[in-house]
Each structure stands twice: as C-alpha cells, then as structure tokens.
Amino acid sequence: MTIETTSDSASRERFLAALTAGDLAVAALEARSSLNAASTRQAKFISHALRGMRRSKERVFRLALLSSFSIEFSADAIVAHAFSEGILVDLYIAPFDQYHQQIVDPTSELYRFGPNAVVLAVEGDRWMPKIYHDYLGIAPSEGPALVAGGIGQIAELVAIFRQHSDAALLVHGFDPPHRPALGIIDGRTGLGQVALINRANEQLQELCRTSADVYAIDYARLVARAGVERWYDDRLRYYARAPIAASMLGELAREYVKYLRALTGQTKKCLVLDLDNTLWGGILGELGPNGVALGSDYPGNAFLAFQHAILELRRRGTILAIASKNNPADVEELFEKNESMVLKKEHFSAIEVGWADKASALSRIAATLNIGLEHIVFVDDNPAECALVEQIVPAVRVICLPDQPERYIDALLRDGLFDGLSLSAEDLERGDLYARRDQAEAARRRSSSLEDFYRDLAMTVTLAPVTPATLPRAAQMTQKTNQFNVTTLRFGEAQLAARLKDANWWLTTIDVKDRFGNHGITGLLMSRLHQDHVEIETFLLSCRVIGRTVETAALARLARRAHMLGLKQVKGRIVPTSKNMPVRDLYERHGFRRDPEDETVWWLGIDGAVPRDPEWLNIVEKEAS
Amino acid sequence: MTLEERVRGVVADVLDLRPEEITAATSKTTTEAWDSLAQINIASAVEEEFDIEFTVDEIEVMTSFTTVVATLSRKLQGRGAADEGASVRA
Numbered sequence: 001m002t003i004e005t006t007s008d009s010a011s012r013e014r015f016l017a018a019l020t021a022g023d024l025a026v027a028a029l030e031a032r033s034s035l036n037a038a039s040t041r042q043a044k045f046i047s048h049a050l051r052g053m054r055r056s057k058e059r060v061f062r063l064a065l066l067s068s069f070s071i072e073f074s075a076d077a078i079v080a081h082a083f084s085e086g087i088l089v090d091l092y093i094a095p096f097d098q099y100h101q102q103i104v105d106p107t108s109e110l111y112r113f114g115p116n117a118v119v120l121a122v123e124g125d126r127w128m129p130k131i132y133h134d135y136l137g138i139a140p141s142e143g144p145a146l147v148a149g150g151i152g153q154i155a156e157l158v159a160i161f162r163q164h165s166d167a168a169l170l171v172h173g174f175d176p177p178h179r180p181a182l183g184i185i186d187g188r189t190g191l192g193q194v195a196l197i198n199r200a201n202e203q204l205q206e207l208c209r210t211s212a213d214v215y216a217i218d219y220a221r222l223v224a225r226a227g228v229e230r231w232y233d234d235r236l237r238y239y240a241r242a243p244i245a246a247s248m249l250g251e252l253a254r255e256y257v258k259y260l261r262a263l264t265g266q267t268k269k270c271l272v273l274d275l276d277n278t279l280w281g282g283i284l285g286e287l288g289p290n291g292v293a294l295g296s297d298y299p300g301n302a303f304l305a306f307q308h309a310i311l312e313l314r315r316r317g318t319i320l321a322i323a324s325k326n327n328p329a330d331v332e333e334l335f336e337k338n339e340s341m342v343l344k345k346e347h348f349s350a351i352e353v354g355w356a357d358k359a360s361a362l363s364r365i366a367a368t369l370n371i372g373l374e375h376i377v378f379v380d381d382n383p384a385e386c387a388l389v390e391q392i393v394p395a396v397r398v399i400c401l402p403d404q405p406e407r408y409i410d411a412l413l414r415d416g417l418f419d420g421l422s423l424s425a426e427d428l429e430r431g432d433l434y435a436r437r438d439q440a441e442a443a444r445r446r447s448s449s450l451e452d453f454y455r456d457l458a459m460t461v462t463l464a465p466v467t468p469a470t471l472p473r474a475a476q477m478t479q480k481t482n483q484f485n486v487t488t489l490r491f492g493e494a495q496l497a498a499r500l501k502d503a504n505w506w507l508t509t510i511d512v513k514d515r516f517g518n519h520g521i522t523g524l525l526m527s528r529l530h531q532d533h534v535e536i537e538t539f540l541l542s543c544r545v546i547g548r549t550v551e552t553a554a555l556a557r558l559a560r561r562a563h564m565l566g567l568k569q570v571k572g573r574i575v576p577t578s579k580n581m582p583v584r585d586l587y588e589r590h591g592f593r594r595d596p597e598d599e600t601v602w603w604l605g606i607d608g609a610v611p612r613d614p615e616w617l618n619i620v621e622k623e624a625s
Numbered sequence: 626m627t628l629e630e631r632v633r634g635v636v637a638d639v640l641d642l643r644p645e646e647i648t649a650a651t652s653k654t655t656t657e658a659w660d661s662l663a664q665i666n667i668a669s670a671v672e673e674e675f676d677i678e679f680t681v682d683e684i685e686v687m688t689s690f691t692t693v694v695a696t697l698s699r700k701l702q703g704r705g706a707a708d709e710g711a712s713v714r715a
Contacts, residue, residue, distance in 0.1 A: 040673055041670045044638050044641075044670070051641075072662060073662070235681050235684075236665065238681075240661075246666075
C-alpha cells in the first residue's frame, strides 16, 4: 500500500513556522521539497495555509482563469506550485464556460479583477466542434476552413481583450483527437483529423507570435508528456465537467508557473554544474581523464546526452559555470584530452575547481559574473552538497540529481527554470560574451605587463552619439549598471529621447571590440554644456569592459571636444553607492581636483593640456548623422 | 494508522479543517466546506492516498465521513478478493 503521499508532518510544521515568521523564501523551499506534481493533498494544505496569510498587494501576482471546463479543481495546485517558486498568486476563476462574455464585456469581473495574466483554457472542440466530433460528416475540403474559422474566433477575442487589458494572455493549444474517426487510415485520404488540429496549433502559434504578450501553451505536448490515458479522467469529464485527472493538475500548474516565473522576471540566467557524476560518470581523480564514463555505452551515453542538453541551454543564452571539488590540473587535463566531452572549457564563463565549500564557490561565481544569486541554478549529484548550498545560500535554486544519469535531463529541464518569454540577439551571444571576457582575463594573467595585455587585446573603442536606434540600449544600461557608474541615475527611454532634442546635452555611447570579439555598446557618457564648463552627469561602463582604459579614452575625447569649444573645465561628480567601488577614484586618477566645498564634485582644468588617449587603443569617433 | 485515521487526515486537508474536527457526524449537510466541489476533491484525494479508483456511482454517495469510509472499505475488500483471485489463476 502506498503511503508516500501521506504528508510529512515535520515538513508541514517547518513550512507553517516559516510562513508565520514571514520568511517566505524558507517557506517556499519547504513547499517545493514537499510538493510533487501528483500530490493534490499537499497542494491543498499549502494553498489553505496561504489563504490565511497577510500579504502586501504589490507582491501578489493576479492570475485569472477562463475556461470551457471546471478549471477550479486546479486552483489549489496553481497557488501551491506558484508559491513553491516564490510567487504569491491571487486567483480569479470565471464561472464555467463564461470565457466569451468575460472577454467581450468591458465591465466584466475579469477586467475588474485587474489581472497580471489571464489563462484561456478552452478545449479544441469548442473552437472546431465539427473536426472533433463530426469529421466524417464534413466534406474533405471543408476542414481547412473550419480550422481558419476556429482560429478567427480566437483572434477576435484576443483583439477585444487587448482593448480592455494589457495583461499577458496564455492561450491553450489543442489536443488532437485520441481516436481518429478513420482509425489507422486517418490522413490516408487527405488531410486527416489529427493533421487538421496540428494545423490549428500552428496557426495559433502564428497568431500569438504576432500579438504582443500573447502566448500559446502547447497543450498537446503537455498531454503527450503524461500520456492521454493518464492526463484525462473521463469519469469526471462527464460527471463534473472536469476532464483533467486530479493527479495531473500539478503538471498543469507547473506549466503555468513557467510563464509566471518569466513574467515576474525570475527566469534563471546561470547554470552552475558539479563535475564528477554530474557531467561524467565516476571520479576524475581516480579514473583519469579518459577513464571517466562518457561515450557511446551506458552510463556514458546518458552523461553525453546530458551534456548535449546543457549545450543547448548555453546556445539560447544561459551562462554556464563549474563548481567542483577536484584538482584544477586534473580538470584542465580532462578538457584537453577527453575528446568525448561535448562541453568544452570555453563554454564555461566561470570555473571554480578546488576544495573550498560550494556555497562560497557559488558566491564567487556570482561576483565574477556580476549576477544575483537568485538567478543561479546549482546542479549536483551529492545530496550533502545540495543541502549545504540550500542552507547557506538559499537564494540559489538547487537541483539535486537523481541516482540514475538517464533521469538527469528531466530533472534539469522539467521546471523550465531557464525559460524566458523571448529570445534576443544578445541572448544568443551572451554565453560567448562572458566566455570572451574570461579569455581576456586569462590573457591578462599571461601578459608580462598591463600595457602588453592592453596591446595584445587589440581594442577598438567607438564613441558615437546616441541615436533613436541605440537609445533603448542606453536607457537599459542606466537601469542595469551598478559597479562602474558615477552617479547611478536611472533613466527611461522617454527621458533620454527628450535629451536627444536638446543641443546642450552630449549623449555618447561607447562600443568596444577586441580580438576576442565584439562586446557591443558597453558604455554611456552623458554630459551637459554650461557657460564655461561641461558637466559629466552620467558615466558608466559594463563590467565586461572595466579595467581596460576605455574610460580614459572617453574622458580624453570629451575634454578635447570641450577644449575646442573654448570651455575651461570639465566637472564630474561621484555619488557613492554600496556597489560602485570601481569608480570612486575615477576622476582622481585622471587628474581632476576635488571641489573645496563639495567633496563629491571634481574639476579638471582644460585650459592648457588635455588628457591623452591611451596609445594601445584604436579610437573611432562617429559624428551624428 | 488505521484506515479511518488516514481518511480523516485526507478529508481534513481537503476541507481545511483539523483532523479532530472530522467526526462521524461530518457530512455535506453539517459542514459548510463540504460542497459538490469538495465532494469530488475528497474522492480524488482518497483515490490518491489509497491508489484506487471509484466509479461515479460510488462518488455520488460519498456525502459524509461515514459513507466515505464505508465505500472505501468495500472497495479495498473487493480489490483484496480480486487480487487473490488473480493469484489463484496465475
């Protein structure tokens, strides 16, 4: 008899205690470890406990469910699974089958609820009933038109929805009929029933691609992953209009949570991996670089498949790093000698190999890459290491791998931790950018002097006026840059656009290239003309290009330009923050003098000489076009 | 833990009550939280706990703690007999 689903009362007490103490991170961790997808009972317990909790409005995510079936059975699972990811959800569930009225009526409860996101969970036979239930009653030529008609209805609802709400909209796709009317010859005589629904799914994807903040949930794949016979419960479909089996509601909730995580900016950015028994089988220190299990036979082939899955994550923008207890020389040797490795050394943007504890290794990786611990996922096969990391750095998401390597991929990808809502050109290159910086760091260590290092990098620095095309990037940098940032003033695009029209503002982007590649726009200088001086208001550089004398080039060119206009001085200001240590001595290093009355202000006289360009930089100045 | 205690824990979780609040008198008519939705949720949670599947007819009569326990006991006895039959045939 199974008693696994019987709740663990100690875990429940820890959960309730953390909740009472207001420690939501710990409560979420407890919830996550006690909640497997199939446990409806535990989900109810968690959801009920949260109901009694006081919550501040701004921290709550408002989710509305519109459905053609009794989706209220999934409510507790959604609330519990979202909470286990640190997201507090307030649910609005429209009465069964009211989705059309709720969307069309501008005064409906849906809009009064003020949702952040809306799920439209309508089964395919509502949009295209004849294809599902009357397929042999329609002429073969009618099929495509019926598909188009169904998608047309959705498109209309989406358009009306957008007039009344700017919430994200998640639309269920369609699950093809499980027992096609023509049985094994479905599709043999033309477009089959299944093919028509597949076409409908493609058209829904197309509709969502071209509508802002509308996403298609791949419902057919969700069902397929569990299996049709497990996913549905026909007893309750007909008895309670609840077609989805109770044990599958957790899976449905987890699929929604992937979107909620992305919509709340919690998509993970960096994957930190253990090595032994994670990327390969066995212990490197005992088996040697070619003795570890990695290759065409079990278990090596399972580890190989895991590496392929990780490489695909990197290609879509996830940063990879290593935290391993090993001899650094052994790991170096393996990267050089083991030709089965899919993941190469250059795929990793930070490598912490040694004997220090993994919690501090993770903190160092976060600092090196300049990303928050809450954006890191740590993967290890050793439960003790996992427990240590969870305890010391609870912000890090820990995946403790199952015993069998063939189950690693599922453990890594199941929750969609790295799923964002879009993919930008920068995402596709990010892994490379960080890796390049790592290569440059290595070059610095190899170079005998700093100047050799700078020369060796063969850098080109391009200074260009901000244009409407580069303005979004400029605004984004003011919002994201914390370390090399003199005043840490944040700006929106609209604010910068106003400055573009004002001739007294000089807005300059800084683009850096080196022999390892193009870093793109990685700096911004905004200064304002006064009667006899120019005042630097904003000066920032991305951490990728700090320590390369780029700032000297930018200051030199600014001073020269001011000098040519007959101005006498350059004024700068440093507003100290907890993070901008790298700029504290910026003006002092470049010959500025502190203002006798205001110690945050610095002055540089440019009557006579102006600062010189660093000789190792190729500096390009672009004119406004 | 007896069968009745396990059912009590399950019903308590679904109705958001403490196990000691669930008595022989707990039913759809005496307990506000025990609505039609809860009835199905109770059936599903009991199915999950005991790894069985009720028919719709069985779910329909599960309107009180006592009937839940009785229906479940009958079901488990039936399954025990079926299992024995299977092993005899094997």
